[in-house]
Amino acid sequence: METVSMIDVASYLPGDPVGTDYFARHARSDRMAQNIMFRAPTHRHHVAAGESAVDMAEHALTPLIDRHGTAAIEGIDVLITHTQLPDLPVLGCGADLARRTGMRPQCILDLHNGGCAAFVYMIDLARILLSTNGSARTALIVTVQNTAGQIFTQSDVRPLAQAAVPGDGCGVGLLCKSDRAPILGVECRHYPQYAGDMTAAIAPPRKYWEPGTGQLHISFTESKITTVFARGNRLVPEVALSVCEHIGVESTDIDTFVTNQPNRLFLRNWRDALELTPDRHPDTFDDCGNLFGAAIPVTLDTENRAGRIPDGSLVLLAGFAHAGDFAAAAAIRWGAAPDTDNQRRWHVHAG
Known part of the structure; x- marks a missing residue:
């Protein structure tokens, strides 16, 4: 495989920070609210x-356009997007993003x-696509949490303990065939046996797209929380240490370890x-909440812009991911x- 580098990262947080009081004044008093999984961040952003x-x-x-120029973004060969809540039920945002920005990707x-x-x-997929396509040189990966x-x-969801934890944001990464910032190793692991453990609920019950009065939310029980917590504690270190072994380093050789940011206890245990x-x-949980798929690039960009x-x-x-059906490093x-x-611009245009 040709060497592929992730040469830049950028992010966006919508609006002003939203304080926890936005939720606290509506919160119910129940046992779920005491669970450490739902201990709220100080702030989060809302789309x-x-x-x-x-x-x-x-x-x-x-920021990527500012640093690399419009032509570099318009010339992207591979565009991969992930949207937590697609604006249209049958379509992601990739094609519309390409249309708005003037991109003409091959893929x-x-x-x-x-x-x-x-x-x-997406890093892994972009690396594979660039390495196996002789004419493709650049890739853009985009993850939106909204x-x-x-x-x-929602009025019926806002009082729930889970409501105060998430935040909204978007992170993007720019990759190209280059040895400037090489991707040294990637491991993705699927656990299909856990795929059915994440569920949504509406009361009274209905399919999410059917008309009705209930509001969609993630279904949690105390037993499910315990199970997911045990999986998350295990899966992230396992896949992280596996990559370390693959590239021949010890975990203590890592200079910056960037993870998703679900709650404070996961972050402590993984560290x-x-x-x-x-x-x-790096920990952005108190500033941004749980950004789901956007947490890694937003946290990475935050640390990078701070010069750390x-x-x-x-x-x-x-x-x-989810209830443990996927893990990656x-x-x-x-x-x-x-x-x-200046060096980054040269690598984007010259390859």
Whole structure:
């Protein structure tokens, strides 16, 4: 396989931060609210009324256009998107995003699985597509989380303990055939036996697309939470350590470990499992909440813009999805520090 690099990352958070009081004044008093899985972040962002997934993706793309030029984005060969809540029930946002930005990709994929680990999954798919297609040189991966301000703010859902945890945001990554910031290794693991364990509920019961009075929300029980928590504690370290073994490093060699951000306890347990200090495991949970699939690129971009990921750093991305039906990790030798813009432009245009 030809060497493929992730040479840039950018993100977008919609609107002003929303405080926990937005939910607290409507919260019910129940046992579920005491569960650590639902301990609320300090802030989160909500997609605005009428703001589409494509709108969010365009905002996230703006820094890439500023750094690499319009032509580099218009010339993207492979476009892969993941949208948590598609604006249309039968269509992802890839084709419309390409239309709005003037792209003419050879390949557009709307990825509907991968969940909180979708960004890593898209890295792997983009790497494979670029490596096996002689004419394709660049790929753009886009993950949109837009359920917090649409599903979790519904009048019947807002009082639930789960409602205060998610936030909305979008993250994008730019990849190309290059050795500038090589993807050193990726591992994706599917666990189909767990696929039926994530469910949605509406009261009174109906199919989500049928007319009715109940509002859609994720179905949680205490036993299900316990099961998912045990899986998540195991799956992320397993896949992360497997990538470390594959590329011949110890977990303690990782300079920056970026994961999805479901809650504080997962973050602590994953960090401890890899024997990393807090400064090497960025935490955006209190600022952004659980961003689902957008958490990894948003957190990565936040750290990079802050100058905390020098070029040459070993970056490991990892996460798990849904109730544990997927987990993935990717190792990257970082080469997109903010002071290397000119070099990044050269690699996008020259390959």
